[in-house]
Amino acid sequence: MRTFAIMKRVLTEMIRDKRSLALMFLAPILVLWLMSVIFTANSTTNVEVGTVGVTSSVSTNLDQVKHVTVHHYANEANAKKAMKADKIDAIIHKTDNDYSLTYANTDSSKTSAVKMAFKSALTQTNINQMKSQLGVAQKTIGKLQATLPVQAQRQLQSQMPTQKKATTPQITNHYVYGDSSTGFFDKMLPVLMGFFVFFFVFLISGMALLKERTSGTLSRLLATPVRRSEIVFGYMASYGILAIFQTILIVMATIWLLGVEVVGSVISIIVINLILALVALAFGILLSTFANSEFQMMQFIPILIIPQVFFSGIIPMDSMASWIQDISYIIPIKYSGDAVTGIMMQGKSLFSFGLDISVLLIFLVVLTFLNVRGLKRYRKV
Amino acid sequence: MADAIIDLKHLVKKFGKQTVLKDVNLAVMPKQIVGLIGPSGAGKSTVIKTALGMEVADGGSATVFGQVMPNRKLLSRIGYMAQTDALYDSLSGRENLKFFAQMKGIKKSEIKTSIEHVAKVVDLQDDLDKRVSGYSGGMMRRLSLSIALLGNPELLVLDEPTVGIDPALRRQIWRELGSIRDEGRSILITTHVMDEAELTDKVALLLGGKVIAFNEPVVLKTQYRVDSIEDVFLKAEGELQ
Ligand SMILES: Nc1ncnc2c1ncn2[C@@H]1O[C@H](COP(=O)(O)OP(=O)(O)O)[C@@H](O)[C@H]1O
Ligand SMILES: [Mg+2]
Numbered sequence: 001m002r003t004f005a006i007m008k009r010v011l012t013e014m015i016r017d018k019r020s021l022a023l024m025f026l027a028p029i030l031v032l033w034l035m036s037v038i039f040t041a042n043s044t045t046n047v048e049v050g051t052v053g054v055t056s057s058v059s060t061n062l063d064q065v066k067h068v069t070v071h072h073y074a075n076e077a078n079a080k081k082a083m084k085a086d087k088i089d090a091i092i093h094k095t096d097n098d099y100s101l102t103y104a105n106t107d108s109s110k111t112s113a114v115k116m117a118f119k120s121a122l123t124q125t126n127i128n129q130m131k132s133q134l135g136v137a138q139k140t141i142g143k144l145q146a147t148l149p150v151q152a153q154r155q156l157q158s159q160m161p162t163q164k165k166a167t168t169p170q171i172t173n174h175y176v177y178g179d180s181s182t183g184f185f186d187k188m189l190p191v192l193m194g195f196f197v198f199f200f201v202f203l204i205s206g207m208a209l210l211k212e213r214t215s216g217t218l219s220r221l222l223a224t225p226v227r228r229s230e231i232v233f234g235y236m237a238s239y240g241i242l243a244i245f246q247t248i249l250i251v252m253a254t255i256w257l258l259g260v261e262v263v264g265s266v267i268s269i270i271v272i273n274l275i276l277a278l279v280a281l282a283f284g285i286l287l288s289t290f291a292n293s294e295f296q297m298m299q300f301i302p303i304l305i306i307p308q309v310f311f312s313g314i315i316p317m318d319s320m321a322s323w324i325q326d327i328s329y330i331i332p333i334k335y336s337g338d339a340v341t342g343i344m345m346q347g348k349s350l351f352s353f354g355l356d357i358s359v360l361l362i363f364l365v366v367l368t369f370l371n372v373r374g375l376k377r378y379r380k381v
Numbered sequence: 382m383a384d385a386i387i388d389l390k391h392l393v394k395k396f397g398k399q400t401v402l403k404d405v406n407l408a409v410m411p412k413q414i415v416g417l418i419g420p421s422g423a424g425k426s427t428v429i430k431t432a433l434g435m436e437v438a439d440g441g442s443a444t445v446f447g448q449v450m451p452n453r454k455l456l457s458r459i460g461y462m463a464q465t466d467a468l469y470d471s472l473s474g475r476e477n478l479k480f481f482a483q484m485k486g487i488k489k490s491e492i493k494t495s496i497e498h499v500a501k502v503v504d505l506q507d508d509l510d511k512r513v514s515g516y517s518g519g520m521m522r523r524l525s526l527s528i529a530l531l532g533n534p535e536l537l538v539l540d541e542p543t544v545g546i547d548p549a550l551r552r553q554i555w556r557e558l559g560s561i562r563d564e565g566r567s568i569l570i571t572t573h574v575m576d577e578a579e580l581t582d583k584v585a586l587l588l589g590g591k592v593i594a595f596n597e598p599v600v601l602k603t604q605y606r607v608d609s610i611e612d613v614f615l616k617a618e619g620e621l622q
Contacts, residue, residue: 005483009469009476016471216467220528223433223461224484225453380437380451 002226006234007241010208014242020204024246028196029253035192036258047110047117050079050088053095057128062092062121067113090114189260190340191314193250194333197243197273198280199305205239206284206297213288213378222379229372235285236278236368243277244270263347269340271350275360276336282367283332289374313337335359384447386411386536386567387432393440394424394431401427403590405441409536409569414562416578417571418614419587425571426464428587429540432569433461445536457486462529464540464571466521468513474500474524475509478531487532499527502557504550518545526554537561537568543577555580575611584610586617593617 014020046067051059052075063070071088073079079091083102089110091102101118103111212218221231247270254260262269287304291297311324312333328334339353350357385408392405401424409415417425430436432443434451443450446458468477475496482492500506503523513521522545529537537558543551555577558568562582570581578584579598586594586601594601594617598610605613 002484002486005480009472009480012476013469013471215470216463216465217469219435220461220463220467220481221484222435223456223459223463224481225455225457225486226484227453379435379453381434381453 002230003234003237006226006231007237010235010238011241013208014204014238020207024200024204024242025249028200028246028250029257031196032189032192032250032253033257035188039188045107045109045113047090047113048088049114049117050082050091052076052079052091052093054092054099055094055125058094058121058125061124062117065117065120068117092118187341188314189254190344191309191312191333191337193247193254193269193340194273194276194336195309195312196250197247197277197336198308198333200246201239201243201277201280202284202287202305203297203301204284205235205281206288206291206300207294209235209285210288210291210294210297214293218378222375228375228379231375232282232285232368232371236281239281240274240278243274243281247273247277260344262344264343265350268343268350272336272339272343272353272357272360275357275364276332279332279360279363279367282364282371285371286367286374289377308333313341332360332363385409385444386413386446387415387569388444389428389432389441390443391441392428392431392438392443394427394436395439400590402431402438405587405590405592407585407592407595409567411567412562412565413583414558414568414570414581416581416584417569417587418573418575418578418584418610419571420618421573423587424590425587426540429461429538429569429571433459433538457532458535460529460531460534460537462526462537462539462542466525468521468524468528470514471512473510473512474505474516477513477524478509478528481528482531485532485534491532495531495533499530502530502554503527504553519547519550522546523550530557533566535566537566537570539568539570541571541573543572543574551577575609575614578610584613586614588618588621593621 046069048069048071049062050071050073051062052073054062054072059070059072062068071082073082073091076091076093079088079093080102082088083091083104086104089104089107093100093102099118101114103114105111209218212221222228250273251262251266251269255262255266287300288297291300308331311328311331313328314337335356339350339356342348342353343350387407387409389405389407392402392407393400394402405424405428407415407417407428417428419425427436431438432445432450433456434443434453437451445452445455448455469480472480478496478499479492482495487495496509497506500509503526505520505523505527508516508520513524516524522542526539526542529539529542543554546554558570559580562568570577572578581598583596584594584598584601585592594604594613596604601610601613602608605616607613607616
């Protein structure tokens with residue numbers, strides 16, 4: 001009953017605080033939209049490549065690679081001039097049988113794009129060469145076959161059909177999730193979504209409790225027979241409701257506004273983010289007891305919130321030192337990110353993330369317990 | 382003699398190295414208004430907080446209604462008004478009152494009449510539906526007091542309730558406190574307004590971490606051979622130095 005009254009009061013206060021509401025609901029969408037614009041633009045980087053002495057077959061293949069334009073230069077000096085004038089991003093110079101590549105490298109994504117394009121152009125050229133060589137070989141075999149007795153010819157033919165097919169390799173690309181336009185942004189999205197939920201719930205709930213403490217309403221509340229747990233649960237209920245709406249909004253914005261594909265169940269995503277929001281709430285309440293002003297609350301952001309992003313899986317962790325990987329095990333956003341990635345991209349069910357959910361729930365229980373205990377600072381029973 | 386409603390015995394309270402209360406003895410009897418006076422920083426609020434169990438004493442004992450504090454359940458029988466207003470700004474006066482009524486565990490059917498009653502005592506009936514952020518300082522103080530009065534608690538603990546309230550309303554509030562006392566309830570009130578101390582049944586002078594005098598105002602005045610509590614206070618302070 002008291003829990004319900006506290007929930008109602010917190011919600012009323014929140015609804016009347018238009019700025020915080022906007023921060024919670026509009027800011028994530030704005031940032032998501034901006035990021036999608038930026039990262040989508042990045043995935044279609046156009047590169048200009050200068051070639052010197054490169055065979056026409058290689059350079060034609062290179063030119064055929066999407067977003068790559070090839071310019072021929074008579075000698076290296078001309079090419080370098082062009083690079084200085086910012087006309088080309090890389091120079092491919094062939095001497096004898098070796099290639100030397102020079103990158104302007106002012107934009108690492110362009111450099112890697114050139115590397116990729118060059119590799120594929122070379123492979124393509126090699127395949128073409130192999131194809132023509134194979135053709136020659138086959139003709140020779142055919143001539144040889146003709147000279148063989150009829151019986152032997154039949155035998156050979158029944159053994160050879162596989163070889164014929166192998167001569168015309170075709171490369172088709174398959175995408176497990178999304179299509180060729182799926183980029184970095186889509187992979188970040190599950191983690192980013194979790195980060196928004198975590199960050200805003202943490203900040204706003206932490207501030208709310210801080211205000212309750214500094215304005216004295218917390219003492220006044222604790223001068224009534226309310227249980228400490230009723231206060232914590234009242235806050236959890238109200239921010240839980242808020243987090244549900246926030247997640248729905250973010251998921252809808254991701255699907256409708258940004259056109260990101262969600263393979264799995266949207267409800268599962270909401271469930272995960274709801275648990276994450278409660279963890280963030282408990283974390284915010286806990287930290288607010290260590291802050292004496294709103295500015296001190298803000299000081300926790302660069303120390304405790306931003307670093308979480310780096311360990312949350314936005315950046316692939318496989319190649320990092322093992323101690324860094326170990327840190328990620330205590331980052332709540334990592335677990336929600338893993339689960340939401342699986343649900344959103346692979347269509348896995350909520351139940352296949354039992355471990356991730358359990359870990360989040362353990363965080364929640366421990367932090368909630370600490371909060372209920374922590375209120376003892378203000379009333380000894 | 383009836384049992385004391387509040388009974389503080391040899392109360393000691395330290396904050397870090399600072400010993401704020403050295404040896405506080407104080408009893409509030411049923412049907413009594415006890416005033417706790419002392420200069421600011423003397424530890425009046427600390428006495429109250431310790432009595433209510435918000436702070437734990439480092440020595441001595443605090444009992445309320447015969448039970449050792451801190452005790453959560455007893456809080457439903459106490460109306461407390463803190464020195465700071467402690468209100469929810471974005472809620473209206475009525476919403477604040479309703480919320481605290483719910484927290485105090487007042488029956489749903491009684492909440493409405495209780496709110497009407499306390500609002501009348503502090504003369505806030507017409508402003509109940511305004512948001513607290515639009516209240517003046519005095520209005521906030523009155524709302525804060527009315528929250529303490531909710532549910533007719535057997536014991537009122539008021540920390541400087543009349544600061545920032547104009548004289549006419551102050552009189553009205555003291556009249557209300559008087560009638561609460563006459564109903565058989567008890568009040569512990571801190572103040573640094575000396576003429577208010579004259580209106581209490583017993584005055585405790587808190588100085589240097591101790592209650593250096595605790596008696597009826599008339600008795601104190603004759604004891605110190607002066608004609609106002611203010612002079613008692615000044616004389617006691619002078620003697621201490
Ligand atoms: N929570 C606290 N932590 C540290 N010191 C405190 C705390 N509360 C009060 N004090 C100190 O105790 C002394 C008495 O404070 P207080 O009881 O508020 O005085 P009064 O109410 O008589 O003005 C002051 O010196 C104050 O600084
Ligand atoms: Mg005080």
